[in-house]
Amino acid sequence: MVSVDFKIFGKGEAGIYYPNSQRVIIYLNNHESMTDILKTIQHELIHAAIEECNVEMDEDQEEKLIFFMAWADECLV
Numbered sequence: 349m350v351s352v353d354f355k356i357f358g359k360g361e362a363g364i365y366y367p368n369s370q371r372v373i374i375y376l377n378n379h380e381s382m383t384d385i386l387k388t389i390q391h392e393l394i395h396a397a398i399e400e401c402n403v404e405m406d407e408d409q410e411e412k413l414i415f416f417m418a419w420a421d422e423c424l425v
């Protein structure tokens with residue numbers, strides 16, 4: 349099971365998924381709104397889902413897939 353933790357200050361990224369410990373860390377200082385935070389949580393959990401499915405793709409492909417999924421979600425609402 350993936351856990352999500354929040355830190356007020358952190359690195360430059362909005363969030364990160366650590367596959368070995370199945371943890372997501374969300375850095376709150378790198379967000380502008382609650383909606384922004386929820387999108388980052390969704391982004392990192394998609395990384396976790398891809399890992400869970402044992403899909404072979406590199407980091408660039410993974411980021412592109414999540415990007416397209418986010419835009420598809422916007423268009424289908």
Ligand SMILES: [Zn+2]
Nearest residue numbers: 391395411414
């Ligand atoms: Zn990512």
